[in-house]
Amino acid sequence: MTKGLKLTDILVTIVIAIAFGIVYILWGSVYYALKPIGLHADQFMYGMWFIAANVAFFIIRKPGVALLAEIAAASGEFLLGSPWGLTVLLYGVVQGLFAELVFMAFKYKRFHISVAILSAIAACLGSVLMDFAYGEIGDLVAWNLTLFMIARFLGSILFAGVCAYYLVKVLEATGVTNLVRPASSKDYAELDQK
Amino acid sequence: MQLDFSSKETWLHRINPSLKLFVLIMLCIIVLLVHNLLFMMNFTVIVLILFLCFTGQPTKRILLLFIPFFVVFLSTSSSLIFFGQGNTTWFKWGLIHITEESFFRGLLVGFRALLFAILGLTFALTTRPVYLFYSLMQQVKLNPKYAYSFMAALRLIPIMLEEFQTIQNAMRVRGVVRQTGIRSVFLKMKAYSIPMLSGSIRRAHRIAVAMEAKRFSDTRNRTYYYEIGFSKYDIVFILYFVTLLLAGYYGAIKGV
Structure with a gap:
């Protein structure tokens, strides 16, 4: 098995990511539709913006895929004209990096739902850090900030963690994941003469 | 990006895409470091001129594209204005508590979001993705x-x-x-x-x-269908920002 990503891996990752880039743009209007409710109800929807990293990683299962996917999704969103402009690129890099770190901590060998949730939480943490640097949410009053955090983390777990995991589970049933996943030791064992 | 809508070509289109991206990222970093509201407003005007006059889009479309900007501006600034911390109270009603500090900080963050948005959209409207990636391969390797x-x-x-x-x-x-x-x-x-x-x-x-x-390979010394180079427009682009930003900064310090 060669190290690094092959052309197939990169192309599939980027295509998945660009597809989610379109979703990301459309999600902006959902986000703003909830904004008038106030009290950070919109933050609950924020988790959708971390989903590309998880979906791509759980499909392809190789190092670097999560980071690449989140960056590609962000640049797709940026090139198509997101109302947030260049910010999405900066956020994308950080979120992808944080998600990638979780997968790295499990040595890219664990694909349980808990890993998906952990990486969603990590990506969310990355976005919150960026918000502190950029949006100065640190200046919000304490109760308001708490509400903001709870909404965002819960949303991340639901969308980027649970939803992403089950999305890939259903995709597995279509058989398409066999095309792009590296052969596991189980596959080799099946080839052995009994 | 011109997917299905066309526009006139302006000098912004002819700038080297990698250079344009690099300048915009630099500008965004500067924006993050700005804490002077007046300078931020001058900055916004400088970028807005490029967006309104030189993206080559029909006026109607530009105004339409402006709506999401406005929403971003309002939403970003409003939560800080209404719920931010501060000492000098201007207005209090239920949970909403507007103070002088929160008001100005809200405006600053709002303008910051607006600037990011305009910079990004100006880039997206004046850059063909194909040229961008060819340029990234040739200039940034x-x-x-x-x-x-x-x-x-x-x-x-x-x-x-x-x-x-x-x-x-x-x-x-x-x-x-x-x-x-x-x-x-x-x-x-x-x-x-x-x-x-x-x-x-x-x-x-x-x-x-x-x-x-078809033997697609990773060799670096490949030939390209599009050769992307530099031109005088690149210098104009850099000079535009350097001179106007210095002027804007000077003006902000003098209180214009």
Whole structure:
């Protein structure tokens, strides 16, 4: 098995990511539709913006895929004209990096739902850090900030963690994941003469 | 990006895309470091001039594109204005508490978001993605594997949209009853996302196999269909920002 990503891996990752880039743009209007409710109800929807990293990683299962996917999704969103402009690129890099770190901590060998949730939480943490640097949410009053955090983390777990995991589970049933996943030791064992 | 709407070409289109991206990222970093509201407003005007006059889009479209900016500005500044910390109270009603400090900080953050948005959209409107990735390969030495994958993926967007329509029509033809409620949202998400994702993955895989079959390789000394270089417009672009930003900063300190 060669190290690094092959052309197939990169192309599939980027295509998945660009597809989610379109979703990301459309999600902006959902986000703003909830904004008038106030009290950070919109933050609950924020988790959708971390989903590309998880979906791509759980499909392809190789190092670097999560980071690449989140960056590609962000640049797709940026090139198509997101109302947030260049910010999405900066956020994308950080979120992808944080998600990638979780997968790295499990040595890219664990694909349980808990890993998906952990990486969603990590990506969310990355976005919150960026918000502190950029949006100065640190200046919000304490109760308001708490509400903001709870909404965002819960949303991340639901969308980027649970939803992403089950999305890939259903995709597995279509058989398409066999095309792009590296052969596991189980596959080799099946080839052995009994 | 010009997917399906055309526009006039202006000098902004002729700037080297990598250089344009680099300058914009630099500008964004400067924006992050600015804490002077007056300078921020001058900065916004400087960028706004480029967006309004030199993107080559019809006025009507520019005004239409401006609506989301306005929403971003309002939403970003409002939560800080209404719920921010501060000592000098201006207005208090229930949970809403507007103070002098929170008001100005809200405005500052609002302008920051606005600037990011205008810079990003100006770039998107005046840059053809194909040129951008060719330029990134030639000037920044981006690995061709990534550049060509991006270009192929961007080409697939219209096909994805078409597929979306096909699924919609297919459901209508087969008489799928419109449901309501939370459950229907999940059902709908599944009905669209699974076929579209699996179709896209299969297509991407086929493209990669075809590219490798045609001996696509990673060698750096390859030839390019588009040769992207530098021109006098690059110097104009840099000088525009350097002179006007210095003027804007000077003006802000003098209180204009």
